[in-house]
Amino acid sequence: MTNPIRDLIEKVREINRKYAKPRIKMSRPVRIALLGLRFYLIFLLILLLYKFILAVR
């Protein structure tokens, strides 16, 4: 008898193994773009947290 949750976790692990190493060449522009994206997402997260705190108050 298969367990769907266990199967799903195993599948996710398999996907993580398959795509563990990024194939794209990590040149300077790529690194800058990905760093910029991270900062952008952190900025949005802080904005949402700020809004949440304001709403709770």
Place this chain on the structure above:
Amino acid sequence: MTVRLGAITKRGHAEAIFDAFGSSWGWFSLLDLTLTDFLTIITEFIGMTAAMSIFGIPPIITVVVVIGLIMSMVISGRYWTWEKIVLAFCALNLIYVPAVFLINPPIHAIATGFIPSFPYGLTNNVFFFIMANIGTTIAPWMIFFQQSSVVDKGLQEKDIKFSRWDTALGAVFTVVCAVSCIIVFATLLPGANIGDAAAGILKILPINRYVGTAVAIGLFDAGLLGAVCISLASSWAWGEVFGWPHSLNHNFKAAPGFYLFRLAILAGAGIIVLIPGAPLVLITLFVQVIAVTLLPAALTFLLLLLNEKEVVGKYKINKLQNIIAVIIIGIIIVLSTLYAMSAIFPNLFA
């Protein structure tokens, strides 16, 4: 850009992100896309149920019939059959054009109405409308949808030039529909304060029954096309990443995971719309905020992938195309982010 990438790599956008940027960026894109799509489908159902309620059809009937219709479009298990049906619904969206001829507005009023004029200057309100137009017109699911559909359709390198025309033609038709819709509302309800499209239609119906009916059909049709494409964007993405058979050329038996996922996302969104007192306004707000977390990432990944010779070979974009793409992407990111911020902080541009 998505056509080029799909036709050459034979991979959807979700799979391309996993492969090129690793699993962490891949999961972020896949889960954000799914959440954005789910919330957007809810807003499509809101539009469809509102349009059908004008004809006295209860929301539950609309939701059930729409889901049945969308799922039956793929019953043949052939991409071409599905595409022909969808193109017929796209043609129906041109119903706004005869509606314009029915009200016969003065040509000079149309001509002068479309010349940008700012009698009160570039106010916060004007800026907000520009942002809202861009923020609601360009969505991340479109990138995923187009690339996956190119792969599913089996387009080759030789088809790229035709697809370019296809995309341009689609953009022109979209603008024709939007312009016709603006003309109808501006002519019949000049300066009226309208909360949403359905409220506008209710005001038009007593003025001109035929035009009101045409606009209601157009609103329903737009929601239907949105639900068809958005649910497919997510289903294709999950199929690509999880390795399920995920083609419209497969019937239900051959691709059960792909079709069940699509059914689940449609049914889930439909049920939420039917819940009495569901926070639909909050959901509409959230769509913008969550979409804007994915859009810059999806656009940046697209640009980076098209700069990789290993990925696209001779189709790598040149310096001029890069400059143009960076400028366009930059403007979209800034405006859509400001629009999302205005959704979080409503008084920001007041």
